[in-house]
Amino acid sequence: MKNVGFLSFGHYQAVPGSQTRTAGDVLLQSIDLAVAAEELGLDGAFFRVHHFARQLASPFPLLAAVGARTSRIEIGTGVIDMRYENPLYMAEDAAAADLISEGRLQLGISRGSPETAIRGYESFGHVPEDGQSDADMARAHTELFRHTIAGAGVVMSDPRMTGQSAPLPIMPQSPGLADRIWWGSGTRATAEWTAQQGMNLMSSTLLTEDTGVPFDELQLEQIQRYRATWAEAGWEREPRISVSRSVIPILDAQDRAYFGERSGEDQIGHLDGGIARFGKSYVGEPDALAEELARDVAVREADSLLLTVPNQLGVDYNARLLGALADHVLPAIGWKPRT
Template identity: 85%
Template sequence: MKKRVGFLSFGHWQAVPGSQARTGADALLQSIELAVAAEEIGIDGAYVRVHHFARQLAAPFPLLAAIGARTSRIEIGTGVIDMRYENPLYMAEEAAAADLIAGGRLQLGISRGSPEPAQRGYEAFGHVPPEGLTDADMARAHAELFRAAIAGAGIATSDPKMTGQEVPLPIQPQAPGLPERIWWGSGTRATAEWTARQGMNLMSSTLLTEDTGVPFDELQTEQIQRFRSTWAEAGWDREPRVSVSRSVIPLLDDRDRMYFGDRSGEDQVGFLDGGLARFGKSYVGEPDALAQELAQDQAVREADTLLLTVPNQLGVDYNARLLGALAEHVLPAIGWEPNR
């Protein structure tokens, strides 16, 4: 199994002391430059998180298209798009356009989304769950229509006055292969099984919205194993992909120690969306120690793709240096090789 590694940026921006991303323009333009630098290092993917009503990256497709136009090898993706907010058909057009610009490198992570600063913010975008359904139901319905559209389903009926006949019309453009590059962000073992039945790849982050008392990497490994078992039972004719996210910070000098301390944290258990959630630890330390720790992470071993969250407000140069250090000293320990 080829091990891939990408970076994941939330795109925070704020005019505070020490921030190199002080405006929305900074966050967007620096995301493009970091993707270019990451490709030169040999990193496999450039992924962005999508949030609404916050000083973070929000509208992903212009950014992904720009990254695709400036790069040639690196995968471009999201982790994740909140489908409660999306017009599925317009999103299908935008996704296809971004994928074509990038030459088929789009890896699109979608999900029900996570808590947002706005109460029912998706309603401000014009999306209200039908009576008797939840916002999660609406997100899955949006995802179903989006996936049908990018697969070429007839969405509207042609006007005979324009076409001479009534025929089903798909959205345009179409992006070959994109339907197999859709990932669902899953926070539980049950949702991972649902994802497998739908034929989507699995994206699992640094938190799970359930807790069984075992370490985070063990719980996430069980989630991945259940996903793969259900995938096999469903009889899909391709191998799925699985990603996990981690915060991994090598301490190279006093500046790193000032920002991040000198030791890794531990798993944390808290409440999210009204239930227990387990948050995975951060990996912080000397590169050699990090390599040993990361190699022992069961879920990192189980997944084919590792997404590394980056402190984007520290700027392009800092994060390129961070990724370069990880590429040289840490990532080979998990079986990764540069993509050049």
């Protein structure tokens, strides 16, 4: 059975029509939307992380608050830019948030996406070493973070305080968290690398490559390569795979005014100096959306679907949107509400 959650980009801005005019608005409404999603029977509440932008930034206070207000749904990120992270401090924060939620944290991380700041991670104190790219640095941060949450010692104890010299791990530890780390992959090659590392795969609504086939078919190939590499690596546990989609049901004139009436098409563009393929948005009457989404081959192959939400329209609007999808669209892909 599919897992389905929402993914909020956490935009806020004091413009006409926005229900999230301040950072406080978007944080508090994110918590309320997670509570509403759990009541609807959805499986997850996920949040995008951006720096130097009017969007959600530091994720762990929000994740901890959502964990404290909910009891069942998974909570996570899609994704944390590891170029910016202090791996040891992040390990402490992640373990604390996971313990508060009693083991429901699902952390999506990656090298990061294009941003408004020029080398913004350097202002956070993280500068690539000579001969190292920012992507190399992100992967190095990731390796240390993963070793740390798995309980590896990172510093020697002081015998004057402990009576012995022994490696000390970061505290607290949250057992099982190491298996709930996802890498946000934008290509088929990075999906294979993700499998080699033993991380779950998180694939969004864009891929930073193009072969001329429809987006869902290209993403399906990415997933298939990931699964094949995972099997070759010999990992014992079953991997998890998520994809993201923008799915907007048109229920009335207000929806039509906001989003139009028809689903879009894939878009080809340039991102980070290369060609990228952007997946289409699904927009239309609920019955038509159910048929379209059921034909999406990547959605069929993944075990988890993250639905992007227009968070600036507020909690009530998005809860209504998610409720309509839960009632009329998601059963077509094998989803059932959780209790």
